[in-house]
Amino acid sequence: MQSALYKRAVIIAVIVGTILNLINQYDALFGSKEFNVIKALLTYCVPFIVSIVSSQITLKSVAKNMVATECPEDTAGLVCRDTLSGAREKVQSMRNNAGNVNQASKKRLAFAEAVVDQAHEVTTGSCELAKLAEVSQEQIHSVHDNFNLMNKRQTEFMTEFSQASDWAANLKQSIDNLSHQFSQIENMxxxxxxxxxxxxxxxxxxxxEAARAGEFGRGFAVVAEEVKGLANKSGEDAQQINALMGELSSTSTRLADDARLFAESMSKMQENTSQEEAEQVAVAIDQIRSAASDVHGRAQWQIAEMEKVAGKVQQLAEDAKAAVEGSANNMELSEGLIQDLQHVVKAS
Incomplete structure (x- = not known):
């Protein structure tokens, strides 16, 4: 029995201590702050000691009840069994609540994983957008460098403009798809x-329920508080994601407007280009080249922002996974406590 109690205490200390260290020393583990070893060890020791003490108190209480039940069947024995039965019902209620928390955490984990996948898709789309912008810059530079040979290469010149116009249409379509994906991420x-x-x-x-269960629910109450903290942190991360999505949606709208103006400019130049308007075309090319450079810069910024979103969502998924593991551990503790109480009731 003692070895089982110590084994359970070690399991609780590893799970709860790890979660608390991830929360309390996040900047040290994933940032530039120094990792505090003593603080980490104390974080593991506290849940271990709490589990051992609560288990010892529970065993002493059960032992007293078992001694009382060795007496002849009388009113005190009936009251003892009623008390144990009531405690068993409370622990069963705790186990049911833990199951509900576990199911909700699993759903949250599934949503977080879906958001991670969606963020990766959006990042891929942003990379394609940046490549399109780079292709556009290369094409416009080529047109500008060869502008003095316009009379000899008029056909090739018009072909370049046609390709640039097609690129603008493709760019607008990519931005529209990106906006749709942003909307899906906001919903998630x-x-x-x-x-x-x-x-x-x-x-x-x-x-x-743990408070109602008294000493039987002390260990469960500690982990339930951590699950509550993880839920609050997940809510804050979701709000930050919404804010980032709002900024990215605004950027996508501006990119769509730039692409539309770009396509209109290319169409007008295809219709009106002539040798007499060569100087005007040169000025327009410079403006288009500047706009393409701006599109490329915004695309790079968008990729960086999406990487931030992916990092936030990944942290959210890890928090949800930790909540699932903590809830599952609570269910195991409750199940073991129920079995112990059943043995006590049978012995009485």
Whole structure:
């Protein structure tokens, strides 16, 4: 029995301590701050000691009840069994709440993984957009360098403009697709926020049930509080994602307008280009080249922003996974406690 208690305490300390260290020393693990070894060890020791103490108290309480049940069947024995039965019902209620928290956390994890996949798709689209902008710059530079040979290469000149016009149409289509993907990510972020609120409520209910269970629910209450903290952090991350999506949507709108103006300019030049308007065309080419450079810069910024979003969503997925593991551990603890109580009731 003692070895089982120590084994369970070690498991709880590893899971809860790891979660707390990830939260308390995040900047040290993933940033530039120095990692505090003593603080990390204390973080592992606290849940271990809490688990051992609560288990010892529970065993002493159960032992007293078992001694009482060795007496003849009387009113005190009946009261003892009623008390144990009531405790078993409370622990069963705790286990059910843990199951609900676990299911909600799994749903949140699935949504987070879907958002990660969507963010990767958007990043891929942004890379294609940047490549299109680079191709456009190369084409316009080629037209500018060969402008003095316009009389001899009029046909080739018009072909270059036609290709640039097609590129502008493709660019606008890519931006429209990107805007649609932003909308999907915003919807997913809203769903994650809703799930975080529900998970937070379930964690609160679990804490209440743990408080009602007294000593039997102390270890569960610690992990339930951590699940609540993870739910709050997930909600904050989802709000940051929404803000980033708003900025990216505005950028996509500006890019779409630039692409539309670019296509209109190319169409007008295809219709009006002549040898007498050579100087005007040269000026227009310089303007288009500047616009293409601006599009390329915005595309690069968009890629960087999407990488930030992907990082936020990845952290959200890791938090959700930790919540699932914590809830599963709670369910195992509750199941073991229920079995112990059943043995005590049978022995009485």
């Amino acid at each position: 972020a809203s769903s994650i926020t809703s799930l975080s609120d529900k998970t937070n409520l379930l964690a609160l209910n679990a804490s209440i």
